[in-house]
Amino acid sequence: MKKHTISVLVENKFGVLARIAGLFSARGFNIDSLAVGETEDPTISRMTIVLSADDRILQQVKKQLNKLIDVIRVIEFTKQECINREIMLIKVSAPEKKRQEILKIVNSVDAEVVDVGEDTITVQETGDESKIHALLELLRPYGIKEIVRSGTIAIGKEGK
Amino acid sequence: MKIKGAEILIKSLQKEGVEVIFGYPGGSVLPIFDALYDADIKFILTRHEQGAAHAADGYARATGRVGVCIATSGPGATNLVTGLATAYMDSVPVVAITGQVKTHLIGNDAFQEADVTGITRPITKHNYLVRDIKDLAGVVKEAFYIASTGRPGPVVIDVPVDITTFEHEFNYPQSVNIRSYKPTYSGHIGQIKKAAKTISEAKKPIIYSGGGIIISDASAELCELARKNNIPVTTTLLGLGGFPETDDLSLGMLGMHGTVYANHAIMDSDLIIAVGARFDDRVTGKIEAFAPHAKIIHIDIDPSAISKNVIVHIPIVGDAKKVLKELNKNIKKRPDTKDWLKKIDSWKRKSPLSYKKDDKLRPQYIIEQIYELTKGQAIICTEVGQNQMWAAQFYLYTKPRTFISSGGLGTMGYGFPASIGAQVGRPDATVIDIAGDGSIQMNIQELMTAVCNKLPIKIAILNNGYLGMVRQWQELFYKKRYSGTCMDHAPDFVKLAEAYGAVGMKITKKEDVIPALKKALDIKNTVIMDFRIEREENVFPMVPAGEAINRMIGGMA
Numbered sequence: 001m002k003k004h005t006i007s008v009l010v011e012n013k014f015g016v017l018a019r020i021a022g023l024f025s026a027r028g029f030n031i032d033s034l035a036v037g038e039t040e041d042p043t044i045s046r047m048t049i050v051l052s053a054d055d056r057i058l059q060q061v062k063k064q065l066n067k068l069i070d071v072i073r074v075i076e077f078t079k080q081e082c083i084n085r086e087i088m089l090i091k092v093s094a095p096e097k098k099r100q101e102i103l104k105i106v107n108s109v110d111a112e113v114v115d116v117g118e119d120t121i122t123v124q125e126t127g128d129e130s131k132i133h134a135l136l137e138l139l140r141p142y143g144i145k146e147i148v149r150s151g152t153i154a155i156g157k158e159g160k
Numbered sequence: 161m162k163i164k165g166a167e168i169l170i171k172s173l174q175k176e177g178v179e180v181i182f183g184y185p186g187g188s189v190l191p192i193f194d195a196l197y198d199a200d201i202k203f204i205l206t207r208h209e210q211g212a213a214h215a216a217d218g219y220a221r222a223t224g225r226v227g228v229c230i231a232t233s234g235p236g237a238t239n240l241v242t243g244l245a246t247a248y249m250d251s252v253p254v255v256a257i258t259g260q261v262k263t264h265l266i267g268n269d270a271f272q273e274a275d276v277t278g279i280t281r282p283i284t285k286h287n288y289l290v291r292d293i294k295d296l297a298g299v300v301k302e303a304f305y306i307a308s309t310g311r312p313g314p315v316v317i318d319v320p321v322d323i324t325t326f327e328h329e330f331n332y333p334q335s336v337n338i339r340s341y342k343p344t345y346s347g348h349i350g351q352i353k354k355a356a357k358t359i360s361e362a363k364k365p366i367i368y369s370g371g372g373i374i375i376s377d378a379s380a381e382l383c384e385l386a387r388k389n390n391i392p393v394t395t396t397l398l399g400l401g402g403f404p405e406t407d408d409l410s411l412g413m414l415g416m417h418g419t420v421y422a423n424h425a426i427m428d429s430d431l432i433i434a435v436g437a438r439f440d441d442r443v444t445g446k447i448e449a450f451a452p453h454a455k456i457i458h459i460d461i462d463p464s465a466i467s468k469n470v471i472v473h474i475p476i477v478g479d480a481k482k483v484l485k486e487l488n489k490n491i492k493k494r495p496d497t498k499d500w501l502k503k504i505d506s507w508k509r510k511s512p513l514s515y516k517k518d519d520k521l522r523p524q525y526i527i528e529q530i531y532e533l534t535k536g537q538a539i540i541c542t543e544v545g546q547n548q549m550w551a552a553q554f555y556l557y558t559k560p561r562t563f564i565s566s567g568g569l570g571t572m573g574y575g576f577p578a579s580i581g582a583q584v585g586r587p588d589a590t591v592i593d594i595a596g597d598g599s600i601q602m603n604i605q606e607l608m609t610a611v612c613n614k615l616p617i618k619i620a621i622l623n624n625g626y627l628g629m630v631r632q633w634q635e636l637f638y639k640k641r642y643s644g645t646c647m648d649h650a651p652d653f654v655k656l657a658e659a660y661g662a663v664g665m666k667i668t669k670k671e672d673v674i675p676a677l678k679k680a681l682d683i684k685n686t687v688i689m690d691f692r693i694e695r696e697e698n699v700f701p702m703v704p705a706g707e708a709i710n711r712m713i714g715g716m717a
Contacts, residue, residue, distance in 0.1 A: 011340060014289070015289070018278065018281065022282055026282045056467070060464065066463065067462070069285070069340060071340055072339060072340040
């Protein structure tokens, strides 16, 4: 099933997140990721939801979201029309002898080291899904201790 | 001048024209009840909060106005839940006011605390937790607006007790503007023209109309569409009364217990004009096999109802009345349906609704006599199960808001409290609850509510000593293993009626049906008629679950 990114503008009110989350669980729609934050207008929040669905389900998701009283607008983004970004924090096992190798990889993909411990290095990567995925695969052989991902956020390109 | 929150609430309800509230008091709503004491609003004390929710729903369905109920926090509110879910599934405008613990105690597991907005979120159109007294009046205004516009539905207002004791100025908003809620009423004219053209070209069109016709008061427009263009009409359960069943073009109800001819007609049609209906599974049967040759025009105010279950060729989002008016204007050429109607007529003659006409006391006969004696003018409420299907099949509904039944949720125990609401809202109407011996016992306590408010409701219990519809399925699909469905230990309904101050009658013979009904209809009190019907009578025709709807058992010639 295809992945879709939808941006949902909602009233910045108590309980709205529960309404959205409840709708997805009640109707059996799957969320891949969800990120929420205030917009330029403090009375409005934006939820960026990534979901895997066929076209019919996607249409239903959009209609059902629009049906919620607190939902102001639902925007579906295609890849060409928007910028997608995600932040990942990844804690990788880094003993003395492997440390240089890991730092080399991190530098080569423009990621950033944000914490160095005795046995681990924590790396921050920002980018679209393919970039995040690439670093993940490069670091996997060294032993990943922990991953934290922000979920995708998306913004439309000019005119979108 | 500042007044208490409770008074703001009651005054707001009065601004909305509320004339009656159904409910039950409790600790968290004491201030509201205190304000209600002096107000010019009738209060009907039910004997259970579920009864209050169903009564508000029955009132709304019988009158077209918003029904209002009230319950206290915690168990009072949770007892409303089934009633709210029932109203939600059938798009009924209800506003429920629930008490809540004090604002600072919310989340502390306080006495009689429940997360009511959390519990009711998926079964209401919207809900509010009032957290500031200055929002109270505006919330009431919005709640009534949301409940009654677009696709209607129940709205809960959860009010913490301290909010009702604080004081604030009372300014009731003149209008509502919710930026995120703007229902579409006028259909897209391009789509309407396309639909009109498609109708003109159809050879075998059929109108499939639902509860939306009744909600939007579009019965006259529907009749015009059907009669001017000679298009037959089948209705859903909730659509009964939207098109007169006495009309030659009426095919009655379709679906699982629909007429043979309605199901054949929709399966054989080349165009389905669906209005205010949602293609639910009890209507379509096996969805892949449903109406294989038909194009579908779907008129509905709820965009999410369109293309949810079937692929729609011409969707029109809008209010049924407005869209039908426009559609009627735009049909330039009547379709030629002569051959089609002939074909339908042969199905009608070959397989009418029928039952065994012998000396036994059969439920279908009782319903037919109720129809005859009330001249089809009564408001019929039903419970759920066999009683509901017989009431749908054998009474001919000719007017909107005369058939009141829990369709979507299928709530047993709905009919009787709903009939209380209907009778309160329509005091001059003859209101009859068609019940089973199972479902009447689910809210039997409301007999007291009916009697003490002098409501002359007539309850016809089709008593077979079984949970009949489930037993029917067990007979047909579970080798007659009647697990959990035998109810031969039942109360004496005559004595029970008398204990509550109602009138009780027991009818065991066919020849006693008419005299008993006549007598009951003349009594100004609540009456229970305990009809001891044939125990294993079945509802036919029937489409087994998961089958195509033309694969009916029973009732086939």
